[in-house]
Amino acid sequence: MTTTGISKRDWVALEHKYYQGTFKRQPVTFVRGQGTRVWDSDGKEYLDLVAGIAVNVLGHCHPAIVKAVQEQVTQLVHVSNLYYNTRQIELAELLGELSGGMRSFFSNSGAEANEGAIKLARKFGRAHKNGAFEVISMERSFHGRTLATTAATGQAFYQATWVPLPEGFKQVPFNDLDALKAAISDTTVAVLLEAVQGEGGIWSGDPAYIQGVRKLCDERNLVMICDEVQAGxxxxxxxxxxxxxxxxxxxxxxxxxxxxGVPIGAMLTGPRTDLFEAGDHGTTFGGNPIACAAGIATIKTILDENLLENAARIGAYCHSKFEAFCSKYPFIDSPRGIGLMQAVNVTHHLAPVIVQQALEHGLLMNALGTSTLRIVPPLNITKADVDEATDLLDKALADVANMPVSQA
Ligand SMILES: Cc1ncc(COP(=O)(O)O)c(C=O)c1O
Structure with missing residues (x-):
């Protein structure tokens, strides 16, 4: 046993033997988390700016989530969607209030949520647009790993191996209203977009563009679907x-x-597209009481602790720190982002090298491809955390600046 109480085993070798090789993992195995910190199997502490890629919005093991899950597992772990369950309805009520009255359907992941939206859009096409079915999404977008959401994802890398993909999907450049207009045909039923693109490199929509998409959808009787899986x-x-x-x-x-941090997905619809009837769609686990109890606790904490305001304020602070680094290190530039969704460009494909070096110094960041560094930390991260992260990142960037070209 180690100081963490976890048996000392060769996790990397065991993973290699027993787990399929789908993930390009960092060489570290985490066993514990608290707030903005995680600890590896050797007891080393890390400051976590990845947060499960925008999942641990309250940090690790927030007491409100722990309490909600602990209480729920002693009451009701699971019940079929053949029956009503209070937690599911309460979470839908909260989302309804926050979205201006939309109704929810819960699933288990973002891809599944998007699948539900695509199905619902197709139902709208059948009911109101002579069977139109095509979904137009954006280049550089990411919508999931199922076949349909892969077809909707505007990045060739994710699509190439899986052709033929389901039909009825087309991509156009993001922030280009003319390209979208030109792509719309009689078969088009919906426009699917991230108002702030995440996996594609943290690119915010131009206000005139997003408003233009809404107007176009109204004029052409199309469904506007916002994928808020990462930016929500x-x-x-x-x-x-x-x-x-x-x-x-x-x-x-x-x-x-x-x-x-508890697995869940949701698809919300306003009245115009609220067309699902009994039997149209379903799920075994979606809307499970544990996931919904955690969801209720998460939303209430975000609202009670003013974390929207914190995300905006600390996000701006992170942005200013990235700007300062851009003046100091020639290999990073173009800081961008909104709130706690921040990124910088990295030249010479150095992003993975910087991530690796940051890891050595006890800081978790994330590379998007080889040319973008991203952070999506917990919404309750403090200014002191950011200062500490900045010091660690400075050390990592200095290491990279001093590396012989061959190593970098
Ligand atoms: C914007 C967006 N949509 C959908 C997904 C897919 O979510 P999941 O991995 O939960 O299926 C992701 C995941 O990164 C995402 O960022």
């Missing part, structure tokens, strides 16, 4: 990122931070 739950300083643009989509998808 307060990450950008508003509960939903579309609130920055003064629009309301017809459907919204959520997952990641919705239950603060």
């Amino acid at each position: 739950m307060g990450r950008t300083g508003k509960f939903f990122s579309w609130e920055h643009f003064g629009v309301v989509p017809d459907m919204v998808t959520m997952a990641k931070g919705l239950a603060g």
